[in-house]
Amino acid sequence: MSKGVLLVNLGSPDSTDPKDVKRYLGEFLMDERVIDVPYWARTLLVKGIVLNTRPKKSAEAYKKIWWEEGSPLIVLSERLQAKIDSLTSIPIALSMRYGNPDILSGLQELNDKGVDEVLLFPLYPQFAMATTETILVLAEELRQKHFPDMKFTTVPPFYNHPDYIRVLAESISERLEGVDFQHLLFSYHGVPERHIRKSDVTKSHCKIDGTCCQSPSVAHQFCYRHQCFETTRLVAEYLGLKENTYSVSFQSRLGFDPWLQPYTDRTIERFGKQGMKKLAIVTPAFVSDCLETLEEIAMEGEEIFHEVGGKEFTVVPCLNDRQDWVNVLSRWIDEWAFKKPVKA
Numbered sequence: 001m002s003k004g005v006l007l008v009n010l011g012s013p014d015s016t017d018p019k020d021v022k023r024y025l026g027e028f029l030m031d032e033r034v035i036d037v038p039y040w041a042r043t044l045l046v047k048g049i050v051l052n053t054r055p056k057k058s059a060e061a062y063k064k065i066w067w068e069e070g071s072p073l074i075v076l077s078e079r080l081q082a083k084i085d086s087l088t089s090i091p092i093a094l095s096m097r098y099g100n101p102d103i104l105s106g107l108q109e110l111n112d113k114g115v116d117e118v119l120l121f122p123l124y125p126q127f128a129m130a131t132t133e134t135i136l137v138l139a140e141e142l143r144q145k146h147f148p149d150m151k152f153t154t155v156p157p158f159y160n161h162p163d164y165i166r167v168l169a170e171s172i173s174e175r176l177e178g179v180d181f182q183h184l185l186f187s188y189h190g191v192p193e194r195h196i197r198k199s200d201v202t203k204s205h206c207k208i209d210g211t212c213c214q215s216p217s218v219a220h221q222f223c224y225r226h227q228c229f230e231t232t233r234l235v236a237e238y239l240g241l242k243e244n245t246y247s248v249s250f251q252s253r254l255g256f257d258p259w260l261q262p263y264t265d266r267t268i269e270r271f272g273k274q275g276m277k278k279l280a281i282v283t284p285a286f287v288s289d290c291l292e293t294l295e296e297i298a299m300e301g302e303e304i305f306h307e308v309g310g311k312e313f314t315v316v317p318c319l320n321d322r323q324d325w326v327n328v329l330s331r332w333i334d335e336w337a338f339k340k341p342v343k344a
């Protein structure tokens, strides 16, 4: 068997043209694991309402963060792929769940190189049905249809892996060295509360009120909320952060259903109104900087903080293509490919 790796990230529109943004949002939001309502209702909501207004607004936001080479998320993922590729001897392909390059072309590229055993590597530290699960389901559908002889292995969510925690914590301490801050906010992408209940394999563990995430359960294997809190706890422990000097919030909610709380924008506002002047923020659900970190946090978040009297707003960049992160990912890949012992 010949081995290869498919890194998979979320994806971006091809350009900031509202037509491209509309095509991308259409594919994204028509995913039944993102807007998980019956097909007719999703079609009515997405095609009848959201796609008539949101593409223009989102295109404006993308314009603010777009780079000459393209979408930051794609460019940063490509840089990560290239650096891993230079350290490993097996083929490394890159795909996006939505937009381009798609998962089919990534699998085709590996197949053309003679690969028949693929390590599927969703670039998400925490599991969510709207991210990890949708990648794995689509990849499996494509495998069955186009590459039935291919074998898949999947990298599990690495939210509590000591290597990930160390690199994330080091990236925070590097950025915050010499920065005077009163509070470190861990802002994760939100999901609707309903998604947490749906992913609960026990069907009874998740209460979403904070009482369940600390009590051991098999449900945690698929619980986004638990995994976000665990990442935070472990990083705080690594950095020796004192209680009440850090907290968790959830950003980027869409629609009117309850999403995981507290919401990041309201938290930033509350901190400023309470008199906080110096806030630092880190976004561990994203391994690559993207619209949600560069625009929603670094631009909108800072504006909110300043409007309510805040002064210094420091954003920790995502891991992107940091060399220590590249080294960790390359080592994980080699350990899988060459069956080397797994070291923390």
Ligand SMILES: C=CC1=C(C)c2cc3[nH]c(cc4nc(cc5[nH]c(cc1n2)c(C)c5CCC(=O)O)C(CCC(=O)O)=C4C)c(C)c3C=C
Pocket: 010, 011, 012, 013, 025, 028, 033, 034, 035, 054, 058, 071, 073, 124, 128, 130, 131, 189, 190, 191, 192, 252, 254, 285, 286, 289, 290, 291, 292
């Ligand atoms: C942890 C990662 C992410 C989760 C969980 C997630 C859930 C989720 N997202 C939407 C809706 C949108 N998200 C959008 C952008 C976006 N989302 C993520 C990651 C997660 N999403 C990233 C990395 C990005 C940025 C992409 C980029 O090109 O930089 C957008 C598009 C932008 C916009 O119009 O605001 C939408 C829409 C839902 C509904 C959801 C869970 C159900």
Ligand SMILES: [Fe+2]
Pocket: 189, 252
């Ligand atoms: Fe999102």
